[in-house]
Structures are given as C-alpha cells and as structure tokens.
Amino acid sequence: MGDKHLRAGLIASGTVVALVLLVGIISPFVPYDPAEAVNYDQQLQPPSMAHIFGTDGQGRDVAMRVLKGTEAFFLPGLFAAALATLLGALSGAVAGYAEGWLRTGVIGTMQLIDTLPRLVYIILVCTILNPSIYLIAFVAAILFVPSIATVIRRRVEALGSEDYILAHVAHGFRPVRILLYHILWLQCRPMLIRQATYVFGYVLFVEVALSYLGDYGMQEPLPSWGNMVAQTRELGGAGIWPWAFPAVAIVLTISAFLAFGNLLARADEEEVR
Amino acid sequence: MSAELPLLSVQDLVIEFDTRQGRRRVVDQVSFDLAPGEVLGILGESGSGKTMTTMAVLGLVAGEPGVMGGSIKLLDGEQQVDLLSDLDGVLSRKGDRVVKNGRKWRRTVHKRMQPLWGRMMTAVFQNPRHSLDPLMTVGAQVEESIELALPDLAADAVAAKAVDWLDRVQMNQPQRVHGSYPHELSGGMCQRAMIAVALARRPKLLIADEPTTGLDTTVRAEIVELFRALLEEERRSMMYISHDIREVLYLADRVIVMKGGKVVETETADNLRLGRGTRADYTAMLLSAADLPTGAAA
Amino acid sequence: MSRAARLAIAALRRAAGGLLLLVGATFVIYITIRSAPGDAIDAISPMGTPPDVKARLMAEFGLDRDPFTGYLAWLVRSLTGDFGESLVFSPGAPVMEVALPAFGRTLLLSASALVVCLILAVLASLLLGESSRRQQLLTGPLYVATAAPSFVVAVVFAQVVNWAVNVYLVQNDYVPPMWYPIPIYTESLMPYVFAGFALIAGDGLFMDFFNAVRAELTALRNAQFIAAVKAKGARTVGHIARNMFMPLLSGYAARLPIVLGGVVIVEYIFTLDGGGYLLLEASRERDFPVVVGISVLFTATIIGMNLLADIVRAVIDPREVAHGG
Numbered sequence: 001m002g003d004k005h006l007r008a009g010l011i012a013s014g015t016v017v018a019l020v021l022l023v024g025i026i027s028p029f030v031p032y033d034p035a036e037a038v039n040y041d042q043q044l045q046p047p048s049m050a051h052i053f054g055t056d057g058q059g060r061d062v063a064m065r066v067l068k069g070t071e072a073f074f075l076p077g078l079f080a081a082a083l084a085t086l087l088g089a090l091s092g093a094v095a096g097y098a099e100g101w102l103r104t105g106v107i108g109t110m111q112l113i114d115t116l117p118r119l120v121y122i123i124l125v126c127t128i129l130n131p132s133i134y135l136i137a138f139v140a141a142i143l144f145v146p147s148i149a150t151v152i153r154r155r156v157e158a159l160g161s162e163d164y165i166l167a168h169v170a171h172g173f174r175p176v177r178i179l180l181y182h183i184l185w186l187q188c189r190p191m192l193i194r195q196a197t198y199v200f201g202y203v204l205f206v207e208v209a210l211s212y213l214g215d216y217g218m219q220e221p222l223p224s225w226g227n228m229v230a231q232t233r234e235l236g237g238a239g240i241w242p243w244a245f246p247a248v249a250i251v252l253t254i255s256a257f258l259a260f261g262n263l264l265a266r267a268d269e270e271e272v273r
Numbered sequence: 274m275s276a277e278l279p280l281l282s283v284q285d286l287v288i289e290f291d292t293r294q295g296r297r298r299v300v301d302q303v304s305f306d307l308a309p310g311e312v313l314g315i316l317g318e319s320g321s322g323k324t325m326t327t328m329a330v331l332g333l334v335a336g337e338p339g340v341m342g343g344s345i346k347l348l349d350g351e352q353q354v355d356l357l358s359d360l361d362g363v364l365s366r367k368g369d370r371v372v373k374n375g376r377k378w379r380r381t382v383h384k385r386m387q388p389l390w391g392r393m394m395t396a397v398f399q400n401p402r403h404s405l406d407p408l409m410t411v412g413a414q415v416e417e418s419i420e421l422a423l424p425d426l427a428a429d430a431v432a433a434k435a436v437d438w439l440d441r442v443q444m445n446q447p448q449r450v451h452g453s454y455p456h457e458l459s460g461g462m463c464q465r466a467m468i469a470v471a472l473a474r475r476p477k478l479l480i481a482d483e484p485t486t487g488l489d490t491t492v493r494a495e496i497v498e499l500f501r502a503l504l505e506e507e508r509r510s511m512m513y514i515s516h517d518i519r520e521v522l523y524l525a526d527r528v529i530v531m532k533g534g535k536v537v538e539t540e541t542a543d544n545l546r547l548g549r550g551t552r553a554d555y556t557a558m559l560l561s562a563a564d565l566p567t568g569a570a571a
Numbered sequence: 572m573s574r575a576a577r578l579a580i581a582a583l584r585r586a587a588g589g590l591l592l593l594v595g596a597t598f599v600i601y602i603t604i605r606s607a608p609g610d611a612i613d614a615i616s617p618m619g620t621p622p623d624v625k626a627r628l629m630a631e632f633g634l635d636r637d638p639f640t641g642y643l644a645w646l647v648r649s650l651t652g653d654f655g656e657s658l659v660f661s662p663g664a665p666v667m668e669v670a671l672p673a674f675g676r677t678l679l680l681s682a683s684a685l686v687v688c689l690i691l692a693v694l695a696s697l698l699l700g701e702s703s704r705r706q707q708l709l710t711g712p713l714y715v716a717t718a719a720p721s722f723v724v725a726v727v728f729a730q731v732v733n734w735a736v737n738v739y740l741v742q743n744d745y746v747p748p749m750w751y752p753i754p755i756y757t758e759s760l761m762p763y764v765f766a767g768f769a770l771i772a773g774d775g776l777f778m779d780f781f782n783a784v785r786a787e788l789t790a791l792r793n794a795q796f797i798a799a800v801k802a803k804g805a806r807t808v809g810h811i812a813r814n815m816f817m818p819l820l821s822g823y824a825a826r827l828p829i830v831l832g833g834v835v836i837v838e839y840i841f842t843l844d845g846g847g848y849l850l851l852e853a854s855r856e857r858d859f860p861v862v863v864g865i866s867v868l869f870t871a872t873i874i875g876m877n878l879l880a881d882i883v884r885a886v887i888d889p890r891e892v893a894h895g896g
Binding site for chain 3: 108111112113114115116117118119120121123124125126127128129201205208209212213215229232240243247250251252254255258259
C-alpha cells in the first residue's frame with residue numbers, strides 16, 4: 001500500500017476514532033435524564049433540525065441517546081484495552097524469554113484461556129455473577145491476553161537470536177532493559193497498538209451485544225447502542241431511525257478502531273524499518 | 274554453425290522497472306545467440322541484469338513494466354518463434370512515457386509460453402531449498418517431470434526412471450531420497466534433486482540461473498562438477514548464469530560478460546582462458562581478480 | 572521410524588494435550604461457578620427452587636465439598652455424559668438430550684458458513700486477480716462493511732426482509748408471499764440461510780478470509796518453486812492449492828471461537844432452535860445445568876476442532892511432525 005493510501009486511511013479512520021474519544025470524554029458532563037426525555041407527542045420523528053437523528057418510540061432524541069450511549073462502553077473499553085495489552089505483553093515477553101517450566105506454564109495457561117469460547121464464557125459469567133460492565137470488560141481483557149501474548153512471544157523468540165540483540169547482551173545491557181525497551185517497546189509497539197484497538201472493539205461488541213440481548217447489559221431507560229438496536233423488536237418495521245443510527249454508529253466505530261489500529265501499526269512499522 | 278539457425282536468439286532486449294526513484298532500465302539492448310548444443314555462460318555481478326535476461330527468456334519476469342523491447346527467438350523444430358512478437362500491441366505512449374498493459378501482457382506471455390515451458394526449456398534456480406514444492410516428496414516431483422516428458426510411460430517405469438535420474442545426479446542412496454521431503458535434504462542435495470527434476474523433463478535448453486549461489490564452497494564445487502559430468506555424458510544446450518568467472522570458464526563454450534544491464538564482451542571461453550585477443554577493461558579486471566593460472570585448459 | 576508411526580505418535584500426543592486442555596477448561600468453568608457471591612446454590616438455581624432440588628444440585632455440582640474434590644466428582648459424572656437434568660427449559664429431561672440436537676444444528680450452521688465463506692473468498696480473490704489498484708479501492712468500503720458485528724448484520728437482514736416481503740424472518744412464523752422466488756418447502760430453511768450469510772458478512776469473517784487467501788495466493792504466485800513448476804511446463808494449480816490449504820486451515824481453527832460467539836446471537840435473532848439460542852434462553856430462565864452443559868459443548872468443540880486441524884496439518888505437511896511439535 002502506498003503512502004498516499006496509508007495517509008488517507010489514517011485520516012478517515014482517525015477522524016472517527018477522535019470523534020468517539022471526544023464524545024466519550026464529554027458525554028459524562030452532558031446532563032441527561034432519560035425519564036424527562038420521554039415525549040409522546042414526538043414519537044418516531046424523522047431527522048430534522050431539532051432532532052438530527054430523529055426520535056424513538058418514546059419520543060426521545062436519538063442523537064442524544066447515541067451520544068450518551070458511548071458511556072456504556074467507553075471507559076470499560078479503554079480499561080480492557082490497557083489491561084489486555086499490559087498483561088499480554090508481559091506474559092508474551094516472559095514466555096518468549098524464559099525457559100523450562102515457567103515458559104511451559106505460561107504457554108499452557110495461554111492455551112487454556114484461548115480454548116474458552118469468548119462470548120459463551122462471558123454469558124456464563126453473566127449468568128452466575130450478574131456482573132458490572134467493568135467486570136465483563138475485565139473478563140474480556142483476560143480472554144484476549146493469549147492472542148496478544150502469542151504474537152509477542154513469537155516476536156521475542158525470533159528477536160532473541162538476532163545479532164543486534166545478541167550484541168546488546170554482549171555489551172552488558174541488562175536483560176530486563178533489553179526485553180522491555182529494545183524488544184517490547186521498539187519492536188512490538190505496532191503489534192500492541194493493533195491488539196489494543198482490537199480489544200477495545202471487542203469490548204464495544206460485547207457491551208452492545210449484551211445490551212441488545214437485554215438481560216445483562218445496559219437496561220432501559222439508560223441508553224446503550226445495543227438496547228437502541230434492540231428496539232427493532234418492539235417497533236417491527238415501524239421506524240428505522242431509532243435503530244439505524246446506533247447500528248451505523250456501532251459498525252463505524254468498530255471498523256474505524258480496527259482500521260486505525262492496523263494503519264497506525266503499519267505506519268509505525270514503516271518508520272521502524 | 275553459420276548456416277544453422279541459433280536455438281535461442283536474443284536481440285536488443287530491454288527490461289525496465291518502476292521504482293520509487295522513477296523508471297530504471299535493468300537490461301539495456303542485450304543481444305546474444307545460443308547455437309544448438311552450445312553451453313553459453315553469462316557472467317556478471319549482481320545487478321548486472323543477467324538474471325533478468327534469463328527470466329525474460331523463461332517468460333517469468335515479475336514486476337512492472339518488465340520487458341519493454343527487443344525480440345527473443347526460440348527455434349522450435351524448423352520454426353523460429355518470437356516470444357515478444359506481440360509486445361508492441363500492449364505498449365502505448367502517454368506523454369513522454371511508454372506505458373504497458375501489464376495484465377494483457379501477462380496473459381499473452383502465459384498463453385505463448387505454456388506449450389514451450391518444459392518442452393523447449395526449463396530452469397534450475399538459485400536457493401535450491403525454495404525451488405522444490407515443500408509438500409511433495411522429491412521422487413514425486415521428478416516423476417511429475419517424467420510424466421510430462423513421456424506421457425505414455427507406465428507408473429512403475431516412471432518410478433524406476435525417477436530413481437535412475439536421482440542416481441544420475443550422483444545422489445547417494447537414490448532410493449531413500451526418492452521418498453524424502455525437501456526439508457529432509459541439505460541444500461546441495463536439493464539442488465541435485467532440482468537438476469534431476471529439470472533434466473527429467475528433457476528440455477531442449479537447460480537454463481541454470483546461479484545454481485551454486487547460497488551453497489557452501491565444497492558443495493558448490495560438487496554441483497559444478499555434476500554439471501560438467503552431465504555435459505560430458507550428453508551434449509546439451511545450456512545457459513549457465515553465474516557471478517563466478519571460474520565456474521563459467523569451466524563449463525561454458527562461449528561467454529557473454531554483462532555489467533550495468535549491458536553486454537560488455539562476447540568471447541569464446543578458450544580465448545578468455547588462454548588470454549587471446551584484447552579484453553574489455555571489466556573482463557580483464559575479472560580475469561585478473563580470478564587469478565587463473567595462465568593457459569589453464571581444464 | 573516410519574512416517575506413519577511418527578504421525579500416530581504425534582496424533583496421540585496431541586490428543587492427550589487436547590484432553591488436558593479440556594480438563595483445564597472445564598476446571599475454569601467449574602471455578603467460575605464456585606466464584607458466585609454468597610451461597611453458590613442460590614446464584615445458580617432459579618427463583619423458588621424447592622429445597623430437595625437445591626440439595627440435588629448441590630450434590631451434582633459438588634458444592635458441598637471443597638473445590639478440587641467437588642470438581643473431580645463433577646468431572647467424572649460429566650465424562651459419562653451426565654450433566655444433570657434441565658430445571659426450567661424442559662424440566663426433568665437430561666441436559667444432553669436437550670442440548671445435543673440443538674448444538675448439532677449450531678455446528679452445522681457454523682460449518683456451512685465457514686465453508687461457504689472460504690469458497691466466496693477464493694472466488695473473490697481469483698476474480699479480482701492481481702490488480703492491486705482495484706483491490707485498494709475496495710479495501711476501505713469492504714473494511715467498513717465487514718467490521719459490523721454479525722448480530723448487527725442479522726438485525727439489518729431481518730429488517731430488510733421484513734420490509735421487503737413483509738414477513739418476520741424467524742423460524743416459526745415464516746409465510747412467504749406469492750411472488751417470492753424460493754419454493755415454499757424451504758420456508759424453514761430461509762432463516763438459516765440468512766443467519767449463515769449474517770455470520771459470513773459479520774465480524775469481519777469474509778474480510779479476514781479474503782485477505783488471507785489473497786495474501787497466500789500472492790505469496791505463492793511469487794514463490795520460486797511455483798516458478799520452477801511453471802518452467803518445467805507442469806500445471807501450477809495443484810501445487811498452489813495444496814500449499815495454500817495449510818495456512819488457511821490454521822486460519823479456520825483460529826476463527827472458530829469468534830464464529831461460535833457470533834452464532835449465539837444470530838440464532839437468537841432469527842429464533843433458530845440451536846445451541847446458542849438455547850444457551851441464552853437457559854441463561855435467562857436460570858436453567859443452570861443447561862447453561863453449563865452447553866458451555867462445555869462449545870469449549871469441547873473448539874478443542875476438538877483445533878486438534879483436528881493439528882492432525883490434518885501433520886498429515887499433509889511433512890515438516891510438522893519432523894520438528895517434533
């Protein structure tokens with residue numbers, strides 16, 4: 001892919017990512033009372049100047065609910081992305097660097113976690129614990145640690161035999177410094193970026209899916225993009241605005257985060273080279 | 274030889290590639306002939322265009338735009354076939370640049386080369402480890418060649434012939450190698466296997482593109498000796514490409530020397546060896562660097 | 572040692588490893604059950620469960636013992652296929668009698684989606700050929716289109732069909748209008764077809780396969796041994812297909828957990844009577860033995876498929892066993 005395409009993709013996806021981040025940050029400071037927003041005189045309005053995304057079955061402003069809906073996943077997503085990246089990088093580095101039982105133990109644990117069907121396990125956890133979104137995000141992060149750790153481990157193993165790393169060892173650099181700075185930070189950064197955005201996208205997906213299913217996610221009248229899409233169940237074919245905008249928001253956000261992570265990683269890789 | 278048409282005749286071959294720094298000409302007006310039964314050595318350092326020239330003869334130039342001019346004539350029976358005869362049809366002028374319809378050209382080349390590949394010529398490449406299909410036994414790959422060359426042969430005869438070929442390329446324990454996978458063999462053994470695969474196809478022209486590059490020194494010598502032995506056993510038309518002047522002088526009847534995409538010298542191997550005639554500067558340098566014993570005929 | 576013997580040993584070793592993973596994964600599931608706050612039995616039984624049923628559940632899940640012996644007792648029972656009885660969903664029926672047929676339909680749906688997706692990905696790669704410009708133009712829109720979660724795609728499908736033919740696309744009440752081109756006897760099949768396409772289009776499944784196939788195809792087309800095969804005048808199709816199969820198989824195994832996650836909600840949307848639907852319904856009704864039974868089935872499937880992929884890989888690729896992995 002040429003530089004021009006890379007930059008265009010970065011700008012397009014970066015704009016969406018920046019918008020989501022901005023909305024996620026300002027949303028908690030926007031006052032909103034879902035009970036007061038109900039207005040039965042204005043049910044299912046199409047988009048207009050007053051309601052740019054239209055209104056839903058209870059006359060609530062869809063744009064406002066899309067904005068407030070970011071709160072459901074924003075901080076949990078960031079939390080999970082950070083946690084999964086940190087744990088994944090560390091366990092990957094340990095497994096790639098260590099030998100003997102430590103390596104076997106870490107790899108075995110990773111394999112074990114990786115065999116759990118992610119969504120099914122999350123639903124099991126929900127059934128038993130009826131957890132908060134943060135606990136769900138925590139579980140999601142743990143479930144993603146193996147895929148991050150595997151990538152990092154392979155890289156560490158490959159680099160371990162590279163001449164310049166051996167040269168660093170010969171120069172007397174401390175192994176921890178070599179591992180953390182020269183290998184993890186300088187060499188694995190692109191992969192970590194990619195994986196972090198992936199985890200964020202997954203937490204968004206889980207939150208939205210659980211809220212869509214209705215039992216364990218965000219409950220009405222509090223807004224989530226998931227329970228907004230779930231309005232199709234009550235609306236039938238009556239109106240598309242209440243669910244179409246949140247659906248588009250879901251797709252755009254996930255794809256933008258994935259694309260941004262990918263392209264940023266690629267740009268970083270090209271710079272490293 | 275003068276009345277006879279050459280087996281391969283390359284005239285004014287031009288190959289260009291688009292790079293970040295603009296279009297670069299890697300083969301510039303290269304011309305040479307190869308008579309039937311002749312071993313032609315192509316000598317040059319890396320980047321001299323020797324490999325691209327051979328890839329053009331094989332119709333396997335990868336990259337855009339690739340071949341931009343010239344002719345490559347192959348003698349098929351009584352007839353001369355020009356591999357590049359349709360080239361003008363895919364070239365067009367856009368301002369002061371010549372552009373090429375790469376898709377159409379690849380299709381044309383593929384169609385033209387399909388009946389020629391293997392029957393007219395085949396190749397042994399550098400990096401023998403990457404030249405064999407990793408998922409097939411060596412025997413199966415030799416048999417694939419034999420079946421193409423002799424489609425009517427019975428299965429057990431094909432297997433026997435495959436072992437025979439592995440023996441002819443001086444493989445120890447040909448029976449065992451027959452059932453081995455490429456990753457189980459050393460680089461030198463892979464190259465012997467590759468030579469068996471190529472020769473079993475019975476091409477009219479064998480192209481050996483730096484067949485010793487990437488091998489250990491002793492193994493290189495063995496492979497060169499193998500080529501020598503195979504040539505003594507049966508007269509073959511062959512193009513031997515190398516950056517090592519000693520290998521080329523040892524095997525070739527005639528040598529062309531390339532530098533910077535151009536042919537700087539065409540001379541018989543004997544004249545080069547014996548120091549007859551006047552040399553181009555570059556060839557003289559190569560000869561003196563190689564430190565050949567003067568008058569050393571092999 | 573002959574290759575067959577080495578293969579058999581490798582397969583046995585992998586099977587043992589798979590079994591170990593299954594034991595480990597079920598232990599994780601068991602510990603999750605035990606981690607319920609307060610009295611575990613209250614967390615896992617439906618409201619108003621009579622005391623004798625509670626006592627039976629306690630015993631079945633080994634909640635009256637310490638976690639390790641409790642787990643062992645539960646594991647031994649589970650290995651015999653006895654996952655207890657359904658509480659709410661189909662009261663009194665053995666869990667596997669309820670779960671297995673439904674799960675079979677889920678597997679069929681996921682497997683068909685994966686196969687069709689691969690075929691589409693190969694076709695798309697071949698059609699687009701090597702023209703990089705066309706592929707680049709398509710990449711952006713495709714990225715957006717296929718990053719959609721499968722359940723969002725399913726919702727959109729359901730809504731579009733609902734709007735277009737004015738029927739609800741669910742398994743139980745589907746009455747196609749007169750002009751609808753698909754014959755009437757497929758009525759119970761249509762939701763499955765849409766669900767399958769939702770799985771293919773959703774979660775980036777198609778995009779990932781497409782990218783993988785394209786990358787493999789490009790790498791192989793430029794591979795030296797393919798040039799050598801070409802130069803000797805043999806057909807390259809077989810060589811390319813065989814060498815492409817291996818990485819794709821790994822991709823398959825890696826994608827399976829995601830597909831099995833997506834299928835849960837997609838089944839729910841189309842009310843398809845499969846394992847995912849059953850899981851969600853049982854979870855909602857707090858029919859705990861069924862939830863656990865299905866979770867184990869999903870986990871075992873992933874382990875089994877990974878094992879199968881490993882063995883197939885070892886059979887096809889001579890390099891695999893040679894390295895002793």
